[in-house]
Amino acid sequence: MDAMKWWGWGREDVAFTHEDKPGLRPFIQRALDVDVAQPGEPPVPFSTVDVPEPKVDATLLAALRAAAGVDHVSVDPHDRVVHARGKALRDLVRHRTGDVGRVPDVVVRPGDEAAVAGILRAALDADAVVIPFGGGTNISGSLEAPAVEERTIVSLDLGRLDRLLEIDAESRLARVQAGVFGPHLEEQLHAHGWTAGHFPDSFTHSTLGGWIATRSSGMQSDKYGDVADLTRAVRVVTPAGTLVTRPVPSTSTGPSVREMVLGSEGRLGIITEATIHVHALPAQRVILGYLLPDWPRALEAMRALAEAEVTPSVTRVSDAPETQFSFATRKAPTAFDQVKSRALQLALRRLGIDAEQMCLSFVGYEGSEERVAAQRRAVGRIVKEHGGLCIGASPGELYDQKKFDTPYIRDFLLDRGTLADVSETSAPWGALPRLYDNVMADARAAFARLGITGYIMCHLSHSYHSGACLYFTFAFKPSGAREPLEEYDVVKGAIQQAFVDNGATLSHHHAVGTEHAQWLEQDISAPGVAMVRALFDGVDPGGNLNPGKIVVRT
Incomplete structure (x- = not known):
């Protein structure tokens, strides 16, 4: 798969536009005091970017070429910049101005696990830094080398390790190389009648290894589980050799090595392969839209769905x-759409639902026709009990089609000098109402302190037995009185602090990286941080594996 834009999200030939969405321009004007019809300011041309010369000696370069092949070792400036950072807002703001940071000195693309081992050995012998790279979608600062790092930096791109190796149909397990991108994984599984069921927002541009390294969750994790549930075994090339775990359903062999690898962000080694759960392709799949009267009743409805064990996807x-x-x-409505809209407005009035307070929900169903029908009836009863109504399949179909396009909106806003980002968390059901209220209040207070126009919104997703994920999106127009990223840090910091102050976690599925590391001790306690640090230092005493992420070496 081609690399994403060096300055933004996704493919070069794909961009978000407001022109076919008549309601968007006035909405953003009201919410952010930004006229998106005004011409945007694009990123600087790559030709003007000052990319430092690579710092890699001939001995290491020769060893890398011997391990991966001459054609798979690159010191090309554009290639190195693409691999320099992920897609966090901070990364994009800096890249767009030509500030590319501490660029990797060399990009290496191994073709198999033996090549990965050879590359790591060569790097350790040269006291170089190795940063594993999947699709480059991370938004928590997990890919950037420390600015003060003087050693040679090797970006190890796993993109050539992209094959489905084996399916154990009886056990419903698949062995897969870690560099496979989401669409290619599903394509290979579908050919045999299977699916992994893991569809994060970054699905198009992210890899299995990246999902594991950051403890990813997907849009259908209610049914299929997150990547920690999906992953049964791993193979990881470490400084001490290749770590191998077995794909057993459960085990009692001390602290889980598999769990140590999950979420390790390249600090323990390079994930080369995983054995994952797979499921038979469902006979039917549908996503329906529902409207609920307000946020408190929407939360209660989602809790009731989890409690009822309806198990939608x-x-x-x-x-x-x-x-x-x-x-x-929404795009410009057709005449039929307008008729449906009038009918919906009448239904809302009859139910006493205020259009300013209503909450849009999507519920997905998969399985046999009988199972889907039963699930739909059960969900319909619960939604009705909470004052809501079903609005059919059309909104769900649109959501299903556009769910992977959302990140392009951020580049569209950045072109117009407007910053937008996300923060997500999870907490028990009983804590969610207070958590939501306090996050919204603290974010709006931060906007007010800065004297900026801002907007914050939220959705609940990834429901569990005891709680759920809350996913906040915020945007603001910088004041011009300070550097935009300084104001961003104030708003982002207020949201993250509200998470931990209200009993939630610092991140549900975006990982720690460097963006969230300052809240780690408040989340897992000082002894927890000490334990994680001891693990990293014990496996990687030289600090050669993606240093500075999750916890800082002492």
Whole structure:
């Protein structure tokens, strides 16, 4: 798969536009005091970017070429910049101005596990730094080398390790190389009648190894589980050799080595292969849209769905601000759409639902026709009990089609000098109402302190037995009085601090990296941080594996 834009999200030939969405321009004007019809300011041309010369000596370069092959070792400036950072807002803001940071000195693309081992050995012998690279979608600062790092930096791109190796149909397990991108994984599995069922927002551009390294969750994790549930065994090339775990359903062999690898962000080694759960392709798949009267009742409805053990594949509900944004992104309605809209407005009035407070929900169903029908009836009863109604399959179909395009909106806003980002967390059901209220209040207070126009919205997703994920999206127009990233840090910091102050985690599925590391001790306690640090230092005493992520070496 081709690399993403060096300055933004996704493919060069794909961009977000407001022109076919008549409600979006006035919505953004009201919410952010930004006229998106005004010409944007594109990133600087790559030809003007000052890319430092690579610092890699001939001995190491020869060893890397011997391990991976001459054609798979690159010191090309553009290639190195693409691998320099992920896609965090901070990364994009800096890249767009030509500030590319501590660029890797060399990009290496191994073709098999033996090549990975050879590359790591060569790097350790040269006291170089190795940063594993999947698709480059990380938004937590997990890919950037420390600015003060003087050693040679090797970006180890796993993109050539992209094959489905084996399916154990009886056990419903598949052995897969870690560099496979989401679409190619599903394509290979579908050919045999299987699916992994893991569809994060970054699905198009992210890899299995990246999902494991950051403890990813997908849009259908209610049914299939997150990547920690999906992953049964791993192979990881470490400084001490290749770590191998067995794909058993459960084990009692001390602290879980598999769990240590999950979320390790390249600090323990390079993931080369995983054995994952797979499921038979469902006979039927549908996502329906529902409207609920307000956020408190929407939360209660989602909790009731989890308690009822209906087990849909998707349970998602947006608060009123996100619902209004979603409706603003609709394309121009047809005559039939207008008729349906009038009928919906009549139904809402009859139910006493205020259009300013209503919350849009998507619930997905998969399985046999009988199972899907039973699930739909059960969900319909619960939604009705909470004052809501089903609005059919059309909104769900649109969501299903556009769910992977959302990150392009951030580049569209950055072109217009507007910053937008996300923060997500999870907490028990009982804590969610207070958590939501306090995050919204603290973010809006941060906007007010800075004297900036901002907007924050939220949706609930990834429901569990005891709680759920809350996913906040925020945007603001910088004041011009300070550096935009300084104001971003104030808003982002207020949201993250509200998470840990209200009993939630610092991140549900975006990992720690460097962006969230300052809250780690508040989340897992000082002894927890000491334990993680001891693990990293014990496996990698020289600090050669992606240093500075999750916890800082002492």
